[in-house]
Amino acid sequence: MGEFSMTKETYILGIETSCDETAVAIVKNGSEIVTNVVASQIESHKRFGGVVPEIASRHHVEQITMVLEEAFELSKLSWDDIDAIAVTEGPGLVGALLIGVNAAKALAFAKQKPLIGVHHIAGHIYANRLEQEFQFPLLALIVSGGHTELVLMKEHGHYEVIGETRDDAAGEAYDKVARMLHLPYPGGPHIDRLAAEGNVTIDFPRAWLEEGSFDFSFSGLKSSVINTIHNAKQRGEVLEDKDIAASFQSSVVDVLTTKTVKAALNHNVKQVIVAGGVAANKGLRNELVNKFADLDIPLVIPPLKLCTDNAAMIAAAGTISYHQGKRSGLDLNANPSLILK
Amino acid sequence: MYILAMDTSNQSLGVAIMKGSEVLGELITNIPKNHSVRLMPAVDKLMREVNITPDQLEKIVVAKGPGSYTGVRIGLTTAKTLAWSLNIPIVGVSSLEVLAYQGRLTASALCPFFDARRGLVYTGLYEWNHSNSQMEQLKKETNMLMEDWLGILKDTGREILFLSPDMDKHREVILDILGEQVIFPSESIQIARPSDLALASMKKESDSTHGLTPNYLRLAEAESKWLQSQKEQKNNG
Ligand SMILES: [Zn+2]
Numbered sequence: 001m002g003e004f005s006m007t008k009e010t011y012i013l014g015i016e017t018s019c020d021e022t023a024v025a026i027v028k029n030g031s032e033i034v035t036n037v038v039a040s041q042i043e044s045h046k047r048f049g050g051v052v053p054e055i056a057s058r059h060h061v062e063q064i065t066m067v068l069e070e071a072f073e074l075s076k077l078s079w080d081d082i083d084a085i086a087v088t089e090g091p092g093l094v095g096a097l098l099i100g101v102n103a104a105k106a107l108a109f110a111k112q113k114p115l116i117g118v119h120h121i122a123g124h125i126y127a128n129r130l131e132q133e134f135q136f137p138l139l140a141l142i143v144s145g146g147h148t149e150l151v152l153m154k155e156h157g158h159y160e161v162i163g164e165t166r167d168d169a170a171g172e173a174y175d176k177v178a179r180m181l182h183l184p185y186p187g188g189p190h191i192d193r194l195a196a197e198g199n200v201t202i203d204f205p206r207a208w209l210e211e212g213s214f215d216f217s218f219s220g221l222k223s224s225v226i227n228t229i230h231n232a233k234q235r236g237e238v239l240e241d242k243d244i245a246a247s248f249q250s251s252v253v254d255v256l257t258t259k260t261v262k263a264a265l266n267h268n269v270k271q272v273i274v275a276g277g278v279a280a281n282k283g284l285r286n287e288l289v290n291k292f293a294d295l296d297i298p299l300v301i302p303p304l305k306l307c308t309d310n311a312a313m314i315a316a317a318g319t320i321s322y323h324q325g326k327r328s329g330l331d332l333n334a335n336p337s338l339i340l341k
Numbered sequence: 342m343y344i345l346a347m348d349t350s351n352q353s354l355g356v357a358i359m360k361g362s363e364v365l366g367e368l369i370t371n372i373p374k375n376h377s378v379r380l381m382p383a384v385d386k387l388m389r390e391v392n393i394t395p396d397q398l399e400k401i402v403v404a405k406g407p408g409s410y411t412g413v414r415i416g417l418t419t420a421k422t423l424a425w426s427l428n429i430p431i432v433g434v435s436s437l438e439v440l441a442y443q444g445r446l447t448a449s450a451l452c453p454f455f456d457a458r459r460g461l462v463y464t465g466l467y468e469w470n471h472s473n474s475q476m477e478q479l480k481k482e483t484n485m486l487m488e489d490w491l492g493i494l495k496d497t498g499r500e501i502l503f504l505s506p507d508m509d510k511h512r513e514v515i516l517d518i519l520g521e522q523v524i525f526p527s528e529s530i531q532i533a534r535p536s537d538l539a540l541a542s543m544k545k546e547s548d549s550t551h552g553l554t555p556n557y558l559r560l561a562e563a564e565s566k567w568l569q570s571q572k573e574q575k576n577n578g
Contacts, residue, residue: 047567048563048567052561052563054410054561054562054563055561055563055564057410057411057414058414058555058557058561060414060418061414061417061418061421061554061555062554064418064421064422065421065422065425065550065551066551068422068425068426069425069551079426095410095411095414098377098411098414098415098418099414099418101377102377102380102381102414102415102418102419102422103418103419103421103422105381105419106381106418106419106420106422106423106426107422107426109381109384109385109395109423110395110422110423110426110427111395111426112395329382330381330382330385331378331379331381331382332378333375333377333378334377
């Protein structure tokens with residue numbers, strides 16, 4: 001970033017509404033949070049056992065100007081200080097994304113500021129830059145309810161997806177297994193907690209896929225968990241929930257960490273970063289820390305509040321696009337299946 | 342007073358810029374194309390044409406539904422964010438009421454409606470008061486089966502002017518039930534004009550920018566199912 005020598009501070013306002021959090025943040029120079037406000041809807045969705053898209057959209061439109069106001073007032077900045085508006089354009093729930101995108105366009109128009117569409121995963125990756133400067137090339141492991149990806153970055157704003165899930169995201173598998181164990185939504189943290197109490201007693205499958213592939217697959221594991229529970233029931237055997245959780249988690253964590261290590265060595269990276277909601281999982285964190293401690297490759301895992309969806313990460317990623325001269329027009333649309341590139 | 346009025350609540354997209362009650366510019370398209378992509382560019386284009394900058398705006402008016410959930414939210418999000426960031430008042434006007442304005446030259450009762458699928462409509466009954474030039478609501482807005490609604494209208498004994506972009510889907514049943522009581526105007530006035538949104542707003546108090554919410558007239562499906570299951574649990578327990 002040397003060529004952009006910071007004669008003036010850069011303040012980017014970020015907006016994120018891709019799922020069930022209405023979030024607005026202001027970030028300074030792409031690395032320093034000024035304000036980061038997140039209005040979560042999780043309480044409202046709990047009764048449905050998952051995020052209901054129409055309900056999410058309804059909450060976003062009710063919340064958006066309030067969250068904007070809170071973030072702006074806390075920042076003590078004026079509109080003159082804001083250099084650009086960055087917003088998640090995808091992927092995500094289309095009706096939810098639309099609220100952020102249209103709010104961002106209205107702001108860009110009203111205040112005559114540049115508008116920058118940001119990929120949600122780029123945001124998750126850049127959440128880490130709010131903690132620590134990037135060292136290229138770097139490898140990012142993104143694990144969340146909607147994503148399981150390995151992304152290689154050789155420079156700022158340049159993303160190469162080298163591995164992704166072929167079916168379910170890791171977080172999805174967690175939610176499904178949690179439902180089978182009658183754990184409340186969202187199930188990930190409950191499985192993580194149970195797993196810590198249990199033992200790995202069941203040898204669930206690990207989908208390594210073809211030699212050299214960094215892709216993932218969790219649907220086979222999911223089916224295996226269903227079948228195991230079902231068969232045990234039929235035979236009148238009792239399986240401990242905590243052992244199921246521990247065995248399931250060990251399979252997920254084994255695949256995720258082994259592939260991440262292989263990819264990191266393969267591409268000679270200088271840094272490995274972890275992003276997305278599942279990065280909060282203690283089992284995954286511990287195993288990654290263990291494996292990378294031996295390898296002398298620095299590992300960065302952001303604090304919990306930056307792992308889950310927030311707008312500071314969108315503003316941080318948007319700052320890079322801003323300096324690289326990337327702009328969106330007032331015809332920017334929500335794109336639920338936007339590709340990272 | 343420069344006013345920006347927007348309507349993306351149904352298929353047509355409308356933007357108007359007013360100087361008080363004078364129409365400076367108005368843009369209406371009636372094509373099944375994406376409101377999210379087209380609204381802001383339409384506002385930008387019209388503002389440039391009439392040579393107004395955003396900071397000159399003094400009021401935002403928006404059609405708040407009923408209609409397409411997504412369309413309503415695109416309009417409301419844009420309008421609320423504009424009003425908040427420009428620190429100017431906002432007024433939400435019912436999409437049915439603004440459509441009723443198209444019938445304000447007659448003495449008939451006015452029935453605007455939008456198709457809501459499976460025989461349902463979003464509708465209400467209005468009347469223009471010619472002595473004080475106000476739109477008055479005769480029957481509350483509702484989401485119900487068109488057949489049931491027409492039964493209610495029949496009982497009024499009034500001559501009724503129907504206004505709807507979805508007329509073809511319901512014309513037959515309207516004629517069946519109401520016969521002589523009905524007037525169908527020509528197609529060009531079956532679409533609301535955004536300038537009428539601005540006019541309608543003049544008689545209304547401003548809304549709270551944060552508090553203004555869509556006029557869905559219907560719960561989200563998941564919500565009504567959930568309420569139903571709660572009720573059943575209560576009855577069984
Ligand atoms: Zn996310």
